[in-house]
Amino acid sequence: MTAQVPEKLIYQGKSISMCAEPLGDYFQLAGIKPDFEICHTALWRRYVGSWEILDDRLYLIGLKATLRDGTKASIATLFPDYPDRVFAHWYTGKLRIPQGELLNYVHMGYASTFESDLFLTIEHGVVTQTEVRHNTLVETGDQPESAGSP
Secondary structure, X not given: OOEXXXXXXXXOOEEEEEOOOHHHHHHHHHOOOOXXXXXXXXXXOXXXXXXXXXXXXXXXXXXXXXXXXXXXEOHHHHOXXXXXXXXXXXXXXXXXXXXXXXXXXXXXXXXXXXXXXXXEEEEOOEEEEEEEEEEEEEOOOOEEEEOOXX
């Protein structure tokens, strides 16, 4: 699998990349599969979500996708009653936010390693814990190594 385009996240006033797909959990729980158009191999999920953490709550605030009929999709396509912002109450898991310089590029999913990773633990849409993992390169073979695990 090709390295994937990350989701966007506004966290502590900064726009950053996020290597997690909370909307995928919604699709699975709701039993729906939107008819989004495939645009390229770096976007197998067929959409890019924009998210925001506000008062320790995760919100979907944007969606970039095109339906197979050529219509541009938006939050309102999936959540007609909440066209501007949706509280992600369905999501429980960890959001991985890579930080710093790229240490090791991996041409698959979100497997590349950066200087550090910020992990936000989310329970039913609410941030319950934050952790930072510092990554280094092992001198033998330049393989990344974690200096702690979330």
